Amino acid sequence: MFSYCSVFVSTPVVAATSTPALETQNDKESYSIGYEVGLSMRSDGVEANLEKLVQGLADALNQKEPLLESQEMRKLVVDLKKRTREAQFRKVQELMVSNAQESDKFLEENKKKKGVKTTQSGLQYRVVRKGNGISPKSDDLVKVAYRGTFINGEEFDSSYKKSEPVVVKADSVIKGWTEALPMMKVGSRWQLFVPPGLAYGRAGLGQRIPPNKVLIFDMELLAVEKTGEAEKPRAQTGGSQTVRKMNTMGKIGKSEHGYIIQSMKGSVPTEIYTILNPDPKILDTFVKNEKTVPIAIYIVSGDNVNIEKINGKEYGPITP
Numbered sequence: 001m002f003s004y005c006s007v008f009v010s011t012p013v014v015a016a017t018s019t020p021a022l023e024t025q026n027d028k029e030s031y032s033i034g035y036e037v038g039l040s041m042r043s044d045g046v047e048a049n050l051e052k053l054v055q056g057l058a059d060a061l062n063q064k065e066p067l068l069e070s071q072e073m074r075k076l077v078v079d080l081k082k083r084t085r086e087a088q089f090r091k092v093q094e095l096m097v098s099n100a101q102e103s104d105k106f107l108e109e110n111k112k113k114k115g116v117k118t119t120q121s122g123l124q125y126r127v128v129r130k131g132n133g134i135s136p137k138s139d140d141l142v143k144v145a146y147r148g149t150f151i152n153g154e155e156f157d158s159s160y161k162k163s164e165p166v167v168v169k170a171d172s173v174i175k176g177w178t179e180a181l182p183m184m185k186v187g188s189r190w191q192l193f194v195p196p197g198l199a200y201g202r203a204g205l206g207q208r209i210p211p212n213k214v215l216i217f218d219m220e221l222l223a224v225e226k227t228g229e230a231e232k233p234r235a236q237t238g239g240s241q242t243v244r245k246m247n248t249m250g251k252i253g254k255s256e257h258g259y260i261i262q263s264m265k266g267s268v269p270t271e272i273y274t275i276l277n278p279d280p281k282i283l284d285t286f287v288k289n290e291k292t293v294p295i296a297i298y299i300v301s302g303d304n305v306n307i308e309k310i311n312g313k314e315y316g317p318i319t320p
Contacts, residue, residue, distance in 0.1 A: 044084045092211070096202055099212035103196055106151050106214055110193055123176050124193035125183075128218075133186025136224040138171040142181055143223040149216045156208055156215075165222055174199050176215070184221045192217040 022028045041048060059066060066073065111118045115126045136142045145165040148157040159166050170181045176194030184190060194215040196202070204211040 045087060046080070046084060096211045099210060100196070102151070103212055103214040107193065107195060116193070119179065121175075121179060121198060122195045123179050123198055124195075125180060126191045126193075127188065128191055129187075129189040131185035131187030131189075131221060133188075133221075134224055135183070135185050136170050136181050136221070138178065138182060140170050141167055141225040142170050142221060143167050143225070144181075144219060145222055146217050146219040151214050151216065165220075167225075174215075177217075177219075180219075181221065184219075186221050186224055189218070189220045192219060 022031055056066075058064075068076075107122070107124065110116055111124055113126075116124055117126070118124050143165050144167075145159050146157075147155065147160060149155050168177075171178050173181075174194065176192055176198035179198065180190065180192055192215075194217065196212045196214065199213065199215045200209045200211075202211050204213065209215070
């Protein structure tokens with residue numbers, strides 16, 4: 001089975017004048033299977049003759065003799081998968097190069113702008129508002145409000161669209177944040193220009209963050225909680241905490257910044273979480289096997305603290 005991204009069909013696909021109703025359970029299941037296959041082919045950029053595709057599907061379901069020898073068909077499919085993987089690899093490599101060039105050019109020009117400072121690591125920042133509170137240490141929990149964009153202004157994340165600011169451990173976020181947070185004081189507002197090497201680098205982050213992208217954050221440091229004073233949050237029902245539980249299927253992956261969980265719909269990642277205190281002995285097995293496993297994700301107090309379970313084994317906290 002192929003994965004999922006831009007379908008090219010050799011024969012025209014004409015929209016039906018009316019959408020047939022999905023009346024029975026079998027109708028719905030059949031449509032769902034077809035849609036999943038279509039998404040998979042689209043994701044892989046597979047060129048397909050729709051008429052022949054449907055004919056092959058119908059012949060197989062009706063147990064008709066195939067028009068090609070089985071060995072020839074297997075070879076054709078293997079060769080197609082190989083070409084598809086190679087094309088995807090080339091596309092990713094080209095994207096990595098073009099994004100890196102774009103990022104380098106932006107950072108070179110941006111560092112010359114008024115008020116922008118550059119650290120030894122290459123992190124760039126601009127102080128929008130000075131704070132007069134305390135500065136966090138690397139093992140402190142911090143409450144932060146932020147908006148993240150790419151250099152073209154496209155927003156990829158924002159705490160302002162969630163129920164409340166996020167609470168994270170200062171040393172369990174991207175390197176750009178880990179460096180910037182101890183330099184900030186509570187009440188301050190900074191604009192960060194994070195180079196790819198201090199963000200998600202060459203790997204990117206699933207479909208949310210392309211490779212070699214500069215990330216721009218408008219960030220406010222709202223509060224600092226000393227680690228010793230902060231009780232580890234637990235998933236619970238009722239009480240003062242609002243809990244949302246999401247049962248899903250997911251895959252465990254690994255980037256240069258640690259382990260990630262991709263919540264999946266079919267083969268499509270719908271949400272991505274980073275595990276902050278992973279158990280490599282367990283998680284490396286999932287990464288190696290590339291299997292989709294049952295995951296229960298508990299969202300505690302809005303979207304700020306997440307505790308997830310994989311096959312009954314608890315990990316947490318994790319961050320969206």
